[in-house]
Amino acid sequence: MSYKLTSLIESVLGKGRTTNKGNVAYYCPFCHHHKKKLEVNHNDQAWHCWTCNAAGRKLVTLFKKLKVDRSKISELFKLLDETEYRPTKTTTETPVIDLPVEFKPLWVLDAANPEYRNAAAYLKRRNIGIADILKYRIGYCETGKFGGKIIVPSYDANGSLNYFVARAYYEADGQKYINPPISKDIIGFELHVNWQLPIVLVEGVFDAIAIRRNAIPLFGKTISNTLKRRIVEKKVNTIYICLDQDARKQALEVAEYFMSNGIDVYFVDLNDKDPSDIGFQKMISYIDDTSMLTERRLMEEKILCML
Numbered sequence: 001m002s003y004k005l006t007s008l009i010e011s012v013l014g015k016g017r018t019t020n021k022g023n024v025a026y027y028c029p030f031c032h033h034h035k036k037k038l039e040v041n042h043n044d045q046a047w048h049c050w051t052c053n054a055a056g057r058k059l060v061t062l063f064k065k066l067k068v069d070r071s072k073i074s075e076l077f078k079l080l081d082e083t084e085y086r087p088t089k090t091t092t093e094t095p096v097i098d099l100p101v102e103f104k105p106l107w108v109l110d111a112a113n114p115e116y117r118n119a120a121a122y123l124k125r126r127n128i129g130i131a132d133i134l135k136y137r138i139g140y141c142e143t144g145k146f147g148g149k150i151i152v153p154s155y156d157a158n159g160s161l162n163y164f165v166a167r168a169y170y171e172a173d174g175q176k177y178i179n180p181p182i183s184k185d186i187i188g189f190e191l192h193v194n195w196q197l198p199i200v201l202v203e204g205v206f207d208a209i210a211i212r213r214n215a216i217p218l219f220g221k222t223i224s225n226t227l228k229r230r231i232v233e234k235k236v237n238t239i240y241i242c243l244d245q246d247a248r249k250q251a252l253e254v255a256e257y258f259m260s261n262g263i264d265v266y267f268v269d270l271n272d273k274d275p276s277d278i279g280f281q282k283m284i285s286y287i288d289d290t291s292m293l294t295e296r297r298l299m300e301e302k303i304l305c306m307l
Contacts, residue, residue, distance in 0.1 A: 005079045009040065009059070012068055016040070029066055030054040031108075046160055052105055053137050053153060055161050056098050065101075097161050097182055102144040103151055106133050115142045119150055122169035132209050135192070140169065148173055152205045154217070155191040162186040163219065165205045185224045188217040195234035200287070201254070202242045211242070211283050218243075221250045232261050240287055242268045249305050255293055266290045267301070 009024075010016060016024035017036055025036035031052035038049040040059075047062050048055040056062055059080075063073050106123070107130065110116040119140035123133065132138070139151045149166040156162045163186055166178040187193070189208055193216060200215040201223065202208050208215035216227065221243060231239070239258055243251040255265045268290045278286065 005076075006042070008072065008075055008079060012063065012066060012072065013038070013040075028052060028054065031105075046158075048159060048161075052108075053099055053103065053139065053161075057160070061098070097163065097180055099139075099151065099153060099161065099164060100141050100144060100146045100166075102141040102146065103139045104141065105137070105139045107138075113142075115140070115148075119169045122150060126206060128206070128209060136189070136205075136209060141166070146178060149178060152209075154186070154188045154205070156187065157190045157193075159191060162190070163188065165217075165219070167206075179219075184219045185226050187224070187227050187230055188219060189215070195230075195236055198238035198240060199231065199236050200240045200242060203244060207242070210278070213284075223250075223254050228257065231258065231263070236263060238264045238266070240266045240268055240290065242283075242287075248301075252298065252301050252305065256298060259293065259295070259298065265293045267293045267297075 013026040013029065016026045019025050019039060023039040023041050026038045026040065027033070027036050028038035028049040028051060030049060031037070031054070033049075033051045037051040038047065038054070040047040040062075044057075045059045046055075046057050047059070054065070056065070060073060060076060063076060104110070104116070106116070106120060123129075123138070128138070137153050137155075139153075141147050141149050141151060146166045148168055148170050150169050152165045152167070153161055154163040154165075163182065163184070164180060166180075168176050188205070192214075193199070194214055197214050200208075200211050200213065201218060202211060202215055203218055203221060205217045205219075208217040218224070218227075241251050241255055251267065255267055258265050266287070268286055
């Protein structure tokens with residue numbers, strides 16, 4: 001990145017500090033944290049605040065959110081064009097997505113706000129505590145398209161937002177979930193995945209949070225092609241599949257695929273329950289008591305699905 005471009009960024013954000021990841025950290029103009037928490041990658045333009053979760057994939061998005069002078073936005077375009085900017089390729093093809101502009105972090109206490117209390121109470125009923133909120137950077141929206149919704153972000157291996165789930169915290173809300181208008185061909189919670197350990201596949205984010213141990217949400221009943229490839233590429237040894245009874249056929253197809261690639265598969269029978277309802281302690285028992293899926297049992301299960 002050219003000196004002129006760096007100077008332009010500093011004219012908006014102030015003097016930065018290079019981090020051990022090669023990014024440049026600035027004071028966040030959104031949450032005004034007393035430490036430099038807004039990191040900008042000067043190679044691919046991605047930016048992200050580790051406190052309030054403000055994030056984006058382009059510098060122009062950041063400038064527009066801050067409502068800087070049009071002259072500076074024009075200068076930004078000019079400088080990017082002059083330096084023949086090309087994004088650095090990463091190991092993941094992260095879609096361009098931002099959290100809702102109304103997003104509020106739940107780890108920032110706002111006890112006087114009834115919306116904050118209601119959102120926090122919903123998570124408490126689902127046994128999600130402050131440790132989970134901090135780990136997964138969970139927030140909520142009071143207004144806008146996602147008003148009255150808990151927001152659970154998902155980040156890729158580089159810490160870039162690749163998806164989020166919006167779930168109503170009022171049971172009377174007729175629209176329980178709202179999905180962002182992007183492809184689900186991503187790896188949920190990839191930032192928290194250790195590919196050297198057994199992987200647990202579940203349907204939703206609350207299921208993954210309930211399991212805690214290396215769980216990946218599918219955001220539905222089918223596994224994405226990206227996740228399939230990554231599991232094989234990373235030479236994962238063991239996979240536990242924890243899908244609902246109504247997703248049994250899809251679960252068996254996933255199991256067969258991984259078994260054909262030499263991966264040990266455990267098909268966890270949840271007895272028509274969700275991991276988030278079962279809870280962490282009981283889910284560990286379910287997993288520990290599950291036997292490895294054999295080719296014979298796989299065939300028997302497939303026949304049962306056909307009846």
